[in-house]
Amino acid sequence: MTGETIRDLLEPVIGKSGAIYLAVSNIGQVGLAINENSKLTGVEVRPDGLVRLERETGWTVINPSEVMAVAWRSDTEQTEGQFL
Numbered sequence: 242m243t244g245e246t247i248r249d250l251l252e253p254v255i256g257k258s259g260a261i262y263l264a265v266s267n268i269g270q271v272g273l274a275i276n277e278n279s280k281l282t283g284v285e286v287r288p289d290g291l292v293r294l295e296r297e298t299g300w301t302v303i304n305p306s307e308v309m310a311v312a313w314r315s316d317t318e319q320t321e322g323q324f325l
Contacts, residue, residue: 244286244305251284251294254313261294263303264310273301276316 251261258280261273275281275296283295287302294301 242305242308242311244290244292247292247303247305247308247311248284248286250311251281251313255281255283257281258316260314260316262312262314263308264312265303265307266309267307 254261254275257275258277259275261275261281263271263273265271273294273296279296279298281294281296283293285293285295286305287293290305292303292305294303
């Protein structure tokens with residue numbers, strides 16, 4: 242997956258509560274809790290191609306070439322989550 246694809250998938254959930262799940266090759270599922278105190282505030286593709294996820298409480302950098310799927314689960318909506 243490309244950094245631009247991950248950015249485009251996650252931009253609509255900026256500022257929302259829930260959880261982001263990434264299926265990462267050779268690791269499995271990785272989850273990032275996004276709650277009222279730690280919402281996603283930005284998604285950026287860095288010049289080196291890595292993706293930086295900004296949260297109110299810090300940041301995470303991921304390698305998009307290892308990501309096979311992205312899922313979002315809302316805390317406020319009555320859904321079982323959906324793959325983006």
